[in-house]
Amino acid sequence: MVTQRELPAGRYGSRDQRRGPRWVYWALLVVFVVVGLVVAYVAYVNLGDGPITTEPASYKFVDDHTTQFTFTVTRDDPSKPADCIVRTRSADGDEAGVREVYVPAGGAQRTVDTVVHTSKRAVIVEVYGCSYQVPPYLKNA
Incomplete structure (x- = not known):
């Protein structure tokens, strides 16, 4: 026959006592x-696909200081300019050139040509990012 041993109450506390x-x-x-x-919602909004996506179409390194680049812009709101x-980056990873490109309103998908x-x-040449917040100096260009 197995019997349960009694533990000293002062040392281990009572089993009947609740914590809260x-x-x-x-x-x-x-x-x-x-x-x-x-946290999941904030991460989805900030890290999910943005309202503007781009895809490179073609590029050509004309010479040591000129690059032609064509890319496609897809927007969720074609009525807004972007x-x-x-x-561009050089072989050592440095940024070799940068250019802001104005994408006028109209068409959910638009092909853009630029020279950097x-x-x-x-x-290498890449689109760093796009935004609907167009600075005034680009609108007048």
Whole structure:
């Protein structure tokens, strides 16, 4: 026959003693879930696909200081103009040239041609990013 040993109450505490009201655990669980959902939503908005996407179409390194670049811009709101930043990089990874390109309103998808002048020979050209926040000096150009 197996008997259960009694533990000294002063040393280990009582088994019948509760740590706190049950509603505190549920409230903390709800707060934890809500905070998790908020973090997931913020990450989705900031890291998900943006309203403007680009895809390179073609490029040509004309000489050591000139690059021709064609890319396609797709917008979720074609009624708004956009501003895209195109940059080139040299073999050592330095930024060799940068140019802002105005993309006028109209058409959900538009092909854009540009020329980027560089400080040294470029080996790569890319669209750094696009935005609907077009600076005034580009609108008047």
